[in-house]
Amino acid sequence: MNDSKLIARRKAILGPTYQNFYDKPLHLVRGSGTKLWDVDGREYIDSYNNVVSVGHCHPHVVEALCKQAATLNTHTRYLHEGIVELGEMLVARMPAAIDTCIFNCTGSEANDLATQIARHVTGNQGVAVTEASYHGVSELTRRLSTDSYPAQDRPDWLAVIEPPNLYRGPYRRDDPEAAQKYLQQACQQFDLLEARGHKLAAVMIDLVWDSNGPLVSPPEYLLGLCAEVRKRGGLVIADEVQSGYCRSGEHWWTSDVYGLEPDILTCGKPMGAGHPLALMATKRAIIDDYASQYHYFSTFGGNPVSAAVGKAVIEVIEAEGLLQNAHETGAYLEAGLRDLAAQHECIGDLQGRGLFWGLDMVTDRTARTPFSEIQMRHLGSLIAEQGVITGTSGRYGQILKLRPPLVFSRTDADKVLAALDSALHKLEI
DSSP: OHHHHHHHHHHHHSOOOOOOSSOOOOOEEEEETTTTEEEEEEEEEESSHHHHHOBOOHHHHHHHHHHTTTTTTOOOSHHHHOHHHHHHHTTTTTTTTTEEEEEEHHHHOOOOOHHHHHHHHSSEEEEETTTTTOOOOHHHHHHHTTTSSGGGGGOOTTTEEEEEEEEEETSSEEEEEEEHHHHHHHHHHHHHHHHHTTEEEEEEEEETTTGGSSOOOOOHHHHHHHHHHHHHTOEEEHHHHHHHHTSSSSSSHHHTTTTOOOOOOOEOOOTTTTTTOOEEEHHHHHHHHTTTTOOOOSSSOOOOOHHHHHHHHHHHHTTTTTHHHHHHHHHHHHHHHHHHHHOOOOOEEEETTEEEEEEEEEEEEETTTEOHHHHHHHHHHHHHHTTTTTTOOOOOOEEEOOOOOOOHHHHHHHHHHHHHHHHHHHHOO
């Protein structure tokens, strides 16, 4: 079947919220490692999909999934070693004081549960998030996702603070007091929240601020923000759905990069390398308090197949040294991206770390005018024509996002950099 007929069938049977990347949607049929192939056999480098954290169709993960699926799959109300072993493997890699796991299927579920727990433990209802953030699709987490609905519909229990964008935000790199000013702005929003009758239950922070960038925060801002939340009686929820699992190239969790010890940590996408697996982890005293009055059970969360996949992903990361690879290949990629930024005026800024980078695309460097949605879509399409898959994010959709699997190599990086250079030259003609 040709693509036009498949697109017509897709539009007829699926809701309009389903969208495609690029001017000409890709019809992908196979993947391996960092490579994807379309229906015509054309090969692409995947520099976008962090969900398949250890690469597409990793044989060790596939074997673990198939073996367990052929043996047993049920829920956690029966004893099984798999979920216990996965929990032990994760706790051994957690930030200090995090010692208890509850497994889910998606980051949305993990963030929803984390918020419920914070509200119960603190007795407060207010939650703070950053502007243009994304935390999930449940009714509760959708309200926390300020990039997903009109500002006038925000509930009065929500405090929205500015992300620490030192390039595009109100306080920038040339301001030595930028970190303190961002913190003051957050405190003002907390005061307004309290004036509306809501004390803070928690702040939820995506530690790469994916929907805005990625961004790199001044450590003093982030640690000061968390201290202020705790002073006001709230908990700190680290949303590591995007930033966890060695993505920074420095630690398993980006919390540790900043020296932050969260009260609750959530993760999802990279844990199952494509299989739906998520986590809410916290301190024993917090979950004991919640469990004294509330019951939580997920039919599929932590099932034997998911546990087997989760264990296999960790085993691959350790056996193949993927944290070190994220550090070394990430540094190599960064150097190449900075060279591109020096050559192309349309790259206004570069932020990121490890294997997560964002190029802020501008039509005017002085005015920092962001690329439009149409321009970004066309840029992505030009890059795809060179055999490389990228994505977008940013408050204005102006960020070209590179977030490849952890097995991304220097050879892959060279191909990606060459594709970006070629596409940008075509764009500038």
